[in-house]
Amino acid sequence: MAAAAGVKRRALLIGALLATLLPLGPVTPAQARSVVDSTGRQVEIPDTITRVFAAGPPANVFLYVLAPDKMIGWGRAPRDEDKPFLLPAARDLPELGRLTGRGDTISIERLMASRPDVIIDFGVTSDTYRSLADRIQSQTGIPYLLIDGRFENTAAALRLLSDILGVRERGEALARAAETSFAEVDRVVASVPISARPRIYLARGIDGFESGSRGSINTEIIERVGAINVVEGVRDTGGIARVSPEQVIGWAPDTIITMEPAIYRAIMERPEWQVIPAVKQRRVILAPNQPFGALDLPPSVNRLIGLKLLLHKLYPDKVSSDLRSDLREFYRLFYQVEISDADLQRFIDALGN
16 A cells, blocks of 8 residues: 555656646746737747747757857757857757758657747748747747748848847847848949859759759849859749759859859769869859858858858959958857858868969
8 A cells, every 4th residue: 555655656746747847738938028020920928038949940040140048959950060160058059850941840849848938930921831830839838930031131130039039239230231241232233234244053952953943042142142043944933953964054054153062072073064164164162051051051141141252252353342351250240250260261262263
């Protein structure tokens, strides 16, 4: 009888412990203020926010540059080679999974157990994402904010989320830097006749024969700097598509860009690439992808440095700033790290002559 009573007491204790770690009902943080997200949804949030879950890869980058101290984890943990380019406190945060992107990888139970004050997503704000936000918020009780991730909305998005998170001064500094970058792009592109603008192919995938068609978010940065994305006729609307060597040869790009060293080597070495004007002229650019891609991967505020790089590489006589200084300043301001001389030189060398 005593043994049975002891087992019962232990079971009750274990049950109580599990209840604190993995609540069965919705989380109900103390609400103190109401904010409006990019979709017009009015969301009640805590007055002080210290724990934020980023719903997908673009939101992870967005949160890192604004308030890394409020991150509770990554959707996907940084690679070892990425960690030196991140703040020490963020490098080894746990991999929690994501709610958006190429399939969700976090369960409701784990999301609730991580106990974020709010969830943020940065990117598309369509009805599909709004419906997801409403459903997750209803199931968990965790406030869920949607931030418009359109590239041209970058400065406004930085100001909106920084105000919500209580880091307005930092958000304003980043927003002004974004506005300066876009203004410089507009100035330079306006001075280049369409006939003089480069024809670019973005090489992705395992072999380089994957790319984004015109209008794709993956090639948006190329088109934003006035270049012509040669990939057309493979999809009705923008998106990632497989292409053939014959198609790339027919498009005859004068410039090729990639972020993958293995693809860069294949382009420079494999025979099917050698007849393409960009390869003949050695106009193949290897853009940095540490800690995040300069062109996309993911399509977030990390693309701002891609604008600078492409301006310098495509229109060198139109840009008054120094590429080395621009790289250093971006890593210092947005990623909050000092890039080493060796890494800086490696990035410069990879960009080509």
